[in-house]
Amino acid sequence: MTKVSGKAVDVNLLKRILRYVKPYRSIFIWSVILTVALAILAPIRPLIIEYTLDEFILKDDSSGLLRMTLLMILILLVQTVVQYFHTFLTNTLGQSVIKDLRINVFNHISKLRLKYFDRTPIGQLITRTVSDLETIADIFSEGMIQIIGDVLQVVAIIAVMAYTDWKLTLIVLVPMPFLILASYIFKEAIKSAFQDVRTQVSHLNTFLQEHITGMSIIHYFAREEQEMRKFKNINAKHRDAHIRSNWYYSIFFPVVEIISALSIGLLVWYGSKSILTNAISPGVVVAFIMYINMLFRPIRELADKFNTLQMGMVGAERIFNVLDTREETENKGTLQPALLEGKIEFNHVWFAYNDDNWVLKDISFMVEPGETLALVGATGAGKSSTINILNRFYEIGKGSVKVDDRDIKDYELGYLRSQIATVLQDVFLFSESIANNINLNNPDITREKLIAAAKDVGAHDFIERLPGGYDYNVMERGATLSAGQAQLISFIRALVFNPRILVLDEATSSVDTETEELIQTAINKLMQGRTSIVIAHRLSTIQKADKIIVLDHGEIKEIGSHQELLKLNGFYRRLYDLQFNSEGIGR
Numbered sequence: 001m002t003k004v005s006g007k008a009v010d011v012n013l014l015k016r017i018l019r020y021v022k023p024y025r026s027i028f029i030w031s032v033i034l035t036v037a038l039a040i041l042a043p044i045r046p047l048i049i050e051y052t053l054d055e056f057i058l059k060d061d062s063s064g065l066l067r068m069t070l071l072m073i074l075i076l077l078v079q080t081v082v083q084y085f086h087t088f089l090t091n092t093l094g095q096s097v098i099k100d101l102r103i104n105v106f107n108h109i110s111k112l113r114l115k116y117f118d119r120t121p122i123g124q125l126i127t128r129t130v131s132d133l134e135t136i137a138d139i140f141s142e143g144m145i146q147i148i149g150d151v152l153q154v155v156a157i158i159a160v161m162a163y164t165d166w167k168l169t170l171i172v173l174v175p176m177p178f179l180i181l182a183s184y185i186f187k188e189a190i191k192s193a194f195q196d197v198r199t200q201v202s203h204l205n206t207f208l209q210e211h212i213t214g215m216s217i218i219h220y221f222a223r224e225e226q227e228m229r230k231f232k233n234i235n236a237k238h239r240d241a242h243i244r245s246n247w248y249y250s251i252f253f254p255v256v257e258i259i260s261a262l263s264i265g266l267l268v269w270y271g272s273k274s275i276l277t278n279a280i281s282p283g284v285v286v287a288f289i290m291y292i293n294m295l296f297r298p299i300r301e302l303a304d305k306f307n308t309l310q311m312g313m314v315g316a317e318r319i320f321n322v323l324d325t326r327e328e329t330e331n332k333g334t335l336q337p338a339l340l341e342g343k344i345e346f347n348h349v350w351f352a353y354n355d356d357n358w359v360l361k362d363i364s365f366m367v368e369p370g371e372t373l374a375l376v377g378a379t380g381a382g383k384s385s386t387i388n389i390l391n392r393f394y395e396i397g398k399g400s401v402k403v404d405d406r407d408i409k410d411y412e413l414g415y416l417r418s419q420i421a422t423v424l425q426d427v428f429l430f431s432e433s434i435a436n437n438i439n440l441n442n443p444d445i446t447r448e449k450l451i452a453a454a455k456d457v458g459a460h461d462f463i464e465r466l467p468g469g470y471d472y473n474v475m476e477r478g479a480t481l482s483a484g485q486a487q488l489i490s491f492i493r494a495l496v497f498n499p500r501i502l503v504l505d506e507a508t509s510s511v512d513t514e515t516e517e518l519i520q521t522a523i524n525k526l527m528q529g530r531t532s533i534v535i536a537h538r539l540s541t542i543q544k545a546d547k548i549i550v551l552d553h554g555e556i557k558e559i560g561s562h563q564e565l566l567k568l569n570g571f572y573r574r575l576y577d578l579q580f581n582s583e584g585i586g587r
Helices: 010-018 023-041 044-057 063-112 112-118 122-164 166-172 176-215 214-221 224-276 282-323 381-389 415-420 432-437 446-458 460-465 484-496 513-527 562-567 569-585
Strands: 344-352 358-367 373-376 396-405 420-423 501-505 530-535 547-551 555-560
Touching: 010 122, 010 282, 010 555, 023 063, 023 122, 023 214, 044 063, 044 122, 063 446, 112 381, 122 176, 122 282, 166 282, 166 513, 176 214, 176 224, 176 282, 214 530, 224 420, 282 396, 344 381, 358 381, 358 396, 358 555, 373 381, 373 420, 381 530, 396 569, 415 420, 420 484, 432 446, 432 484, 446 460, 446 513, 484 513, 501 513, 547 562, 547 569, 555 562, 555 569, 562 569
Parallel strands: 373 530, 373 547, 420 501, 501 530
Antiparallel strands: 344 358, 344 396, 547 555
């Protein structure tokens, strides 16, 4: 869980947020100007009402009353217009800031190495980039600027009240310390309640993301009732967190109303006595009633807006915790040769996902340009780790990995990965058209190139039979396609990007025999003229590899061709005999 400081106003955080305001400086300035204008306009109406009551109503001057009424209508219209632009500009500012911030967050997340995602729930990241960012928008629309406006309004009203009658002002402000104390207690209580709400929202998003994605597993194993019980528990905690925050509101607002009523009671008591002695006019008492309502409303809302500001600060801290995560793959390389030959060399490579728990131990091998290397071994032997290292998804602990006799760190990272196409067993397809899933929205890959690649792979006919052909939407994760069809699309994707190095990770393990034959044809086409690394459990698919490496617990046990390894009567021979006996593979 991401820890946050819980400070209501963190100056350093506020400075970082305000950096995103710079492109919208004019909107921010106008928002502040309109905030000041609203604060100045607030006490004008009570002043006019006081003057109208004393000078025109009590003196039965109907023409003067009409003029004052028209003036008040005019002031109301001005306030309405100012309030409209103020609300519009502050919300525009907030949404503009989080638009830029959300782009930065997504861009940063997309550059993080896979190790970060291994330990960070996806639902938590979704919470950060959606709901936490919305709280930052509230800093501008309902928080910081509004707080400034409320404070200015309170100062302006008290100044006008004191100027009108300082004794009456002191009387009606007697309950004010109780209001300030109540507001402070409320602010502190709601702070912890809000942090609990944000935590429960993150837990809820994480649970939903994982379980909706894995819904098929829940159905396959009839786990609906058990998972529903878990969801009810998490949902109940989410509900309780919100109820606790609402409970504080339900106490605070009635307390404010009582304090406000007490202030008005003191006004009526003292004001009535003063009117009877002609110390003040009736208009002053009426104006002060309005002043009290206008005074208590912003003070009451200050606690709520202070909480909004605090929510934004907590959200900002969580967001900047993500942005401050230094998990990017170092990209100091500059090499981008026009042509990569595809020679691969591992020199005494040691690799661990966590500390010194080595997954690969002293791995050394070489693959010449155009050769095919096959990696075999039991699950957990280190096969997939080997290809993840080549793509620099993870960094090695010791040793070196070279491509064309240059360390892979010498290559510009985007260039290196563009030269390596990986086809995984679990194909990921976006909820877009087949064409977009193949070219990944790369404008350099034309529809003609795409169709030509599909024909080479042997997938053109099945794509054309789909409704819309290449424009057919495969839905989320390719749900409307079979495993074999999705795999064929991944091969087309690899072919159109024309890589120099091809990596096949269990690419045929989850398809039927007929599709496997089609895919094998596609593989042969794809491998032509390219250096290839193949991971396969089915040894029948790698018998033609130039070199086979047998891995066991992260160590190389055997290296050689298919026939050479059979003659050794070692690890490979045992794997081969096991599959021969169970599947009937011909010798």
